[in-house]
Amino acid sequence: xxxxxxxxxxxxxxxxxxxxxxxxxxxxxxxxxxxxxxxxxxxxxxxxxxxxxxxxxxxxxxxxxxxxxxxxxxxxxxxxxxxxxxxxxxxxxxxxxxxxxxxxxxxxxxxxxxxxxxxxxxxxxxxxxxxxxxxxxxxxxxxxxxxxxxxxxxxxxxxxxxxxxxxxxxxxxxxxxxxxxxxxxxxxxxxxxxxxxxxxxxxxxxxxxxxxxxxxxxxxxxxxxxxxxxxxxxxxxxxxxxxxxxxxxxxxxxxxxxxxxxxxxxxxxxxxxxxxxxx
Numbered sequence: 001x002x003x004x005x006x007x008x009x010x011x012x013x014x015x016x017x018x019x020x021x022x023x024x025x026x027x028x029x030x031x032x033x034x035x036x037x038x039x040x041x042x043x044x045x046x047x048x049x050x051x052x053x054x055x056x057x058x059x060x061x062x063x064x065x066x067x068x069x070x071x072x073x074x075x076x077x078x079x080x081x082x083x084x085x086x087x088x089x090x091x092x093x094x095x096x097x098x099x100x101x102x103x104x105x106x107x108x109x110x111x112x113x114x115x116x117x118x119x120x121x122x123x124x125x126x127x128x129x130x131x132x133x134x135x136x137x138x139x140x141x142x143x144x145x146x147x148x149x150x151x152x153x154x155x156x157x158x159x160x161x162x163x164x165x166x167x168x169x170x171x172x173x174x175x176x177x178x179x180x181x182x183x184x185x186x187x188x189x190x191x192x193x194x195x196x197x198x199x200x201x202x203x204x205x206x207x208x209x210x211x212x213x214x215x216x217x218x219x220x221x222x223x224x225x226x227x228x229x230x231x232x233x234x235x236x237x238x239x240x241x242x243x244x245x246x247x248x249x250x251x252x253x254x255x256x257x258x259x260x261x262x263x264x265x266x267x268x269x270x271x272x273x274x275x276x277x278x279x
Contacts, residue, residue: 024125026050033120035113042117043069043091046125047083057087058127059272060118062140064255065105066097072140075253081269088127092117094139101142102167110143111150118154130277135159135268137247137255141185142167145200148181156277157182157233159268162191162245162255165200176207180233182275186264188243188257201237210235219261232278236271238262 022031026046032039050056059082063072069091073079082089092114098105121127134155136144141163148158158181169175183204187197205212209230217224221241228234240248240260249263250256 022124024050024052033113033117035116036109038095038108040095040113040117041069041093043073044121044125045073045079045082045089045091047086047088049083049086050088052126055126055128055131057085057131057133057272058090058118058121058125059087059133059135060090060092060114062092062099062114062134062136062143063094064137065094065099065139067094067140067254068097069093071254072137075137075247075250075256076135077250077265078135078269081265085269085273088121088125090117090121098139099143101139102146102165102169103139103142105139111147114143114147115151115154118151129154131156131272132277133157133159133272135161136163137161138163138245145170148177148183149175151177151181153177153179153277155181157184157272157275159183159264159271160185161247161264162186162188162193162197164193164197165204166196170200170203173207176204177231177233180229180231180278182233182235182271184236184238184268184271186238186240186248186267188246188248189239189241190244191246193245194239198239201235205229205235208233208235212237217262222261234275238264238267 029044061072073091078089095108100106100110134144141160144158145165210227212225212227215224215226223239225237246257248260
């Protein structure tokens with residue numbers, strides 16, 4: 001959903017090291033991973049305390065369309081959180097500015113690419129396989145839902161901002177994760193796709209036998225529901241009445257909503273920490 005945001009794809013990045021020449025170390029890295037004959041690019045932020053001999057949690061952050069990993073890095077503010085908690089953050093680039101998610105954008109095997117990237121970061125950068133999380137906005141949020149279902153148990157939880165569970169793939173009742181994947185999502189009440197996102201969350205929760213109940217958000221104009229599902233996963237839904245198609249609390253970048261009253265980054269970070277992969 002949500003393929004038409006204003007903006008232009010970033011210009012082509014400089015050449016990056018291939019997977020075979022990587023040397024895991026703290027810092028910001030522009031890397032490539034070959035998949036289906038293509039060199040797929042991504043940014044990787046390793047915090048100052050990164051130690052390749054100690055498993056780190058991993059967050060994979062997926063950008064809007066049209067965009068690139070660098071636009072997601074600017075928007076979400078995840079690197080500062082990663083530095084505090086010693087977490088790896090990867091920002092993959094979609095081909096042609098987008099990911100082949102549930103509604104759009106493109107025709108690449110992005111499920112295969114992102115699953116392969118996850119495996120690579122577990123094997124080479126020693127990410128903890130029980131603490132791998134996805135987040136995304138808009139097209140990247142849709143892609144997070146697709147990977148929650150098609151990721152073969154790789155992802156413990158997803159954090160979706162202004163994205164949804166919709167489209168032809170989701171019409172099948174069995175299009176749900178085969179192992180628990182917890183979800184935290186943020187929906188703007190003024191988003192033109194808000195009703196689609198809300199319907200998608202109701203469908204997701206019905207299929208997984210979740211029982212949502214209202215919880216206080218602590219913020220005027222923000223509602224929240226929390227559900228525990230039959231498979232043991234949790235679903236937390238925030239609706240920000242006056243927000244559009246944006247990232248709540250982001251201070252800079254395209255689609256930032258600094259005055260939303262809450263920080264999606266802070267809330268999903270806490271949610272991820274509380275939801276490692278279930279045995």
